[in-house]
Amino acid sequence: MKIIKLTTYRVPPRWMLLKIETDEGVVGWGEPVIEGRARTVETAVQEMEPYLIGQDPSRINDLWQTMYRAGFYRGGAILMSAIAGIDQALWDIKGKVLGKPVYELLGGLVRDRMKMYSWVGGDRPSDIIEQIRTLQQGGFNTFKMNGTEELGMLDTSAKVDEAVHRVAEIREAFGTTIEFGLDFHGRVAAPMAKTLLRELEQFRPLFVEEPVLAEQAEYYPRLAEMTSIPLAAGERMYSRFEFKNVFAAGGLSIVQPDLSHAGGITECLKIASMAEAYDITLAPHCPLGPVALAACLTVDFVSYNAVLQEQSMGIHYNKGGELLDYVVNKEDFKIVDGYCNPLPKPGLGVVVDEERVIEASKNAPDWRNPVWRHEDGSVAEW
Numbered sequence: 001m002k003i004i005k006l007t008t009y010r011v012p013p014r015w016m017l018l019k020i021e022t023d024e025g026v027v028g029w030g031e032p033v034i035e036g037r038a039r040t041v042e043t044a045v046q047e048m049e050p051y052l053i054g055q056d057p058s059r060i061n062d063l064w065q066t067m068y069r070a071g072f073y074r075g076g077a078i079l080m081s082a083i084a085g086i087d088q089a090l091w092d093i094k095g096k097v098l099g100k101p102v103y104e105l106l107g108g109l110v111r112d113r114m115k116m117y118s119w120v121g122g123d124r125p126s127d128i129i130e131q132i133r134t135l136q137q138g139g140f141n142t143f144k145m146n147g148t149e150e151l152g153m154l155d156t157s158a159k160v161d162e163a164v165h166r167v168a169e170i171r172e173a174f175g176t177t178i179e180f181g182l183d184f185h186g187r188v189a190a191p192m193a194k195t196l197l198r199e200l201e202q203f204r205p206l207f208v209e210e211p212v213l214a215e216q217a218e219y220y221p222r223l224a225e226m227t228s229i230p231l232a233a234g235e236r237m238y239s240r241f242e243f244k245n246v247f248a249a250g251g252l253s254i255v256q257p258d259l260s261h262a263g264g265i266t267e268c269l270k271i272a273s274m275a276e277a278y279d280i281t282l283a284p285h286c287p288l289g290p291v292a293l294a295a296c297l298t299v300d301f302v303s304y305n306a307v308l309q310e311q312s313m314g315i316h317y318n319k320g321g322e323l324l325d326y327v328v329n330k331e332d333f334k335i336v337d338g339y340c341n342p343l344p345k346p347g348l349g350v351v352v353d354e355e356r357v358i359e360a361s362k363n364a365p366d367w368r369n370p371v372w373r374h375e376d377g378s379v380a381e382w
């Protein structure tokens with residue numbers, strides 16, 4: 001079997017799907033994308049083609065290593081997202097050829113169902129209580145929200161109170177009948193992280209995500225020393241070569257690689273097992289589409305330390321497109337009592353509605369995240 005064609009489709013709300021075709025008619029789908037840089041990743045995928053066209057798609061390990069090493073420069077959000085989507089599609093092909101879901105090729109299920117969580121509150125966390133109540137009725141009991149709005153590197157007690165008050169209201173309304181993570185989203189600089197973590201400690205959030213920016217990872221062990229709140233990070237780290245330093249330094253309780261940013265299934269499996277050696281749990285990042293989610297679930301169902309899975313149904317980014325818009329087998333993604341079952345179909349388990357994808361790609365938006373500014377006019381972390 002040989003790879004004969006790669007086709008990318010940028011589709012609403014902000015995703016990109018990749019179709020890899022073979023000379024024997026087996027097709028694999030992947031989701032290579034960096035939110036807000038879809039066209040850049042699309043070019044990176046195209047630049048990977050010389051390593052792939054004419055090659056045997058079953059040799060995923062050799063193709064992965066070639067894509068990673070042969071271009072001399074390596075790593076980073078763009079190249080690792082391109083490799084990620086291609087890797088997902090290659091695993092999809094392998095499973096389809098062998099007639100098995102990919103998790104069966106990786107040693108089989110380590111659990112029967114996977115715990116999912118849902119975003120609430122949007123970019124500027126609001127209406128959270130109502131949104132939690134609605135999602136609770138749908139069976140969710142684990143949520144995530146932004147911990148703050150814009151925050152200066154050094155900001156006021158009033159801003160700290162605002163963040164703390166929001167969390168106090170949630171605990172007041174729901175007690176411990178729900179759990180929630182707070183995503184600092186890189187908006188909190190090291191000087192403010194300590195203050196916020198100290199003030200939030202009493203409400204026991206399930207985790208605080210990106211307590212500081214990934215480029216400040218040396219703070220993770222220092223912050224972990226002063227709080228019992230589990231610290232989570234990983235969506236802006238792109239290979240095991242980045243994660244190894246963070247694992248060795250300590251401080252992270254939850255690692256959140258993104259299956260569409262960190263080299264795909266092949267790489268994230270390695271990251272997951274490295275994390276397990278450090279007693280770090282796995283909660284793959286996934287505010288993206290159905291192929292990315294299926295790739296996450298593939299890794300979740302074979303990783304002992306997988307504890308939580310993000311999914312994008314109803315997320316504030318999904319304007320103009322929803323998680324299941326482009327799949328035929330919607331029922332396979334059903335979430336019951338906050339859990340998702342393994343996807344039973346061969347490959348990644350996603351049946352892509354190709355007509356819908358092609359149609360939607362005709363007016364793909366150039367999604368960008370907003371540019372926020374502080375009161376003094378300087379750019380703010382979004």
Ligand SMILES: O=C(O)[C@H](O)[C@@H](O)[C@@H](O)[C@H](O)CO
Binds near residue numbers: 036317369
């Ligand atoms: O935890 C999450 O889902 C992420 O922080 C998410 O909000 C961002 O990755 C966003 O997709 C970037 O455009």
Ligand SMILES: [Mg+2]
Binds near residue numbers: 209235
């Ligand atoms: Mg996040």
